Amino acid sequence: MKTDKKIFRCFIKTLSPLYIGCDEIYEPMGFVIDETAKQMIVFDPISFFGQMKKEDKERFSKICLKGTPSSILEIYKFLKGRKAEGRRIDVCGGFIEHYQKTLSISVKDEKKIQQELNRFIIERTSFNPYDNRPYIPGSSVKGAIRTAYLNAMQQLKKIEKGSVRDAKDLEKSLLDWDKRGYDKIENDPFRLVKVSDFMPVGELKTKIVYAVNQKKKPSEFSARGIAQILEVIEPGAIFQGEIVIEQPEKEAGILKPVSLDNLLKSIALFYTKERKREDLELNHLGISNFSVASDSLLIRIGRHSGAESITIDGHRHIKITGKRGEVPKYLDHATTLWLISEMPNPRDISNLKPMGWVELDKLTSESEDKFKNQEQAWKDKRETEIKTRDTAVKTEDVKESRKQEPVPQKPLSALEKLLKELEVVKAGDMGRIGTFVQKIETLETDADKGALAKAVKEKMGQKQFKSYKRKEYLQGLIEKAK
Template sequence: MTTQVRNDRRTLAISTLSPLHIGCGEVYEPSGFVIHAGLLHVLEPADLSLALSDAEHKRLAALAEQREPVGAIQRFFRDSAARFADLSRQQVMVAEALAREYAEKAGRPTQRDPSGEATYNSFQLARTAFRPVDGTPYLPGSSLKGSIRTAWLNHLNAALPLNSAEKADKRRASQNLEQRLLKYAAGKFENDPFRKLALADAHPAEESTPPPTRVLYAISKKKRPPRADERPSPELKVFLETIPEALPAAFLGEMRFAPGATILWDALCDACNGFYRPQLEEELDHPVLSQRLDHQWRQMISHLLGEELGDLIKARQGFLLRVGRHSGAESVTLGGVRSIKILGARVDGKQQFDFRANSTEKRYASLTRAGDHGLLPFGWLWVDACDAPHRHLSDAVRQRLAAHSRPLREAHQERLLLLEEKAERRAAAAAVLASRKRTEEAAARAEVEARQAHARALAEMSPNRRRVEEFIADFAARAEQLRGNKENANAVCHNAARTLARDAVAWTHEERMAVADAIEQWLPKVVKVELKDERKKLKLSALRAP
């Protein structure tokens, strides 16, 4: 893959270093998915509606009217997970522990209040930013730019404290500091230097396999060793869909510098790497929490920072970023002015808190609720705009990332192929059904048209001719009823033929011919008679005479 480099534009290849979740306000609702065989299977309402029987539609509607509908509806979908999973057009990896929790706890109350009202685990799974058209994850340019802006402001501030005026106006301190550092007056946003720096949304390359996503636990860990009598930190209530770690060049974006831009590439690289690299290294070397990190991941990132990635940083070929939810308070605040609200114990019913320069907890992506090991920090990216002389370093970084994530990516690719095959079978079946429906509709239209034409023809006929047509219709219907059998002679149909032949004697020649033809054609199909004898008895030859 080649990277365009121009003075005013750089194409960016963005790799994930750790799990990433960028909130978009959307969730996987419990009635919109099932978890089966370690995967979250997304259900399209139209597919689900077609798959449900009338009885199931009625049952689901009744469940929604119950006093506690949440649990009942969760059980309905959980109990049919294997069947509904086959309807899915999109699948998301799920932590094994979460899949077990869904199977065991979905539809079961977690607690009841004194009135008996039940509380359920909602199993609302927060989605990462995605394209509505196909569900593919992407990186919003606004998220990338926000992280760059924080690093640039930190660079300009140089770890200095607020000035006296900013300290005096605490409510507007952050806004006033930003205006001072970027040198624009209040309300003069057109003078903000970041208006001349544009970042496009970063999407997977066209024709490439879209990146997988995975639902993980988000858990909190204190930075200090736990005391013997200490209760565990409260768990986060919302599970997160994440873009997994170690996806090389998973997203392509573009950075554009407008004429007159004062924030340029080299300085931007220095600012981002100067802000984020120490934080990443602190993650890797933390005296308490680093031992709980995924060992292979920690080893890989440490090696990259000491080798190829470190060389690319030094050559200003790209920069580290931390974006998305749970990036940590230190990553979204400036050194020197950092003031993080730390909650304490409740005293007399009131929440106590103070402000510190560093947080007391970190939040991690975990495959388990307990999170005793195998943890990964959220939100780390490598943004690459490498030139040709440094391509070998960039390739080496991508190869190491690819080796780490190969099992995950290959499993994802296999799932996509199976989904594609299923979609092809579904499309073929739908085409057959559509063709059958068109044929049936055409036949129905033809039948209607034939009946209408027959009705018009009857209306134009004489009463005698209409009587002949009624005779034919009655005998045709009776033949259909008999299914190859025949009535005995001298029964209803035989007598009807005799009556028609007798009455037709005085009719016009054309009408008599029609009677003779109708009797000769239909009588032997319905009644056990010898046609030769009946011709004589009913005097069909006389009816045919001019």
């Protein structure tokens, strides 16, 4: 039987810096820093190192084979100042200083190297591997609208704090999902709320910045937490998607279905209230927030959205960590804010920015046409850039061929490139190995996917593979390729 459903075609516009994690980092051997332009240039390692002189290749290979913390620093030093073609990402001024400071460390000081490299991890935002543009997973949006809806239900039902056992039971009570015989996962009304991934429209800007922890009340003591280096999506980016709400059939056992109207109203009420609360806290610190029309439909998504924005008002139980050695306490509010900064330790906090705020709008025929034009313009520009780069590479190849006897070489396949990149990764380095898992789906055939999955499994080692959360996915690809 066909299910009735409401489809809300919509788009998201970022209002403040946004970071959504994907368990990937920017690898040391995959980028160079243009200190003058204040940009990070992300390149294809195989193409980049393939154009090196023989002696440079040998030197670089020796560094990679060491597999020590100091060798990572040596890679940074080896790449410093080298020219590269690739995707350019703006970096903040504090990052340039941090980069220079890190490279000034002696390769003999292993302890300091390990300490500083742990603070120099650049976390990548969620992205589409086919064009490297960021996107917003539907799960992030669905989590945000579910929180808003639960808060709206709490306003109606006013369930007393402590009257339910835990957060899951509270959700069931708020959604009328706790009745005898109707308390299974299939009775969750949000099972019928389907949220697509929100895909990028046109050219989007990202930037490498710092997320810093700031106390809501000024104090002589700074908040705990080391500054994090994040790639954030800049304000003004557009993403397109849809929210589908299916209506349950009578035998589905869902007592109180979610309606689109109620869902949108709950979003407006909850996040408008959260925005006002945060504005007061920021104003107290001398920080101004973004401006937006009063009728805008706000949502908050991504990392560091604030504890209040992901919990239910009246039932908050937020862990507050004090000084080292002190027993943590639990309050109904957070005492710190994570904010975006140009520096890892900002002295002037007036320029700090909150994270994760976006605007949700209905997609009209007018906006749809506008976005199609923006997307086509980006595709045309990208195609031109690729042709220009390929022409430049061919010209350079011709020049090089005149200097030396040409050696015929068969072009590497996509699989061969990835396997070569994986070779230089240290066994058990799960952070770097995880990036190859993300790239498996870029391969075309089951055989290639299985081959890369097998190589990744071997690189992890048996112990790491057993505890890896996506081991079944990898094993499935390996079996399918047999």
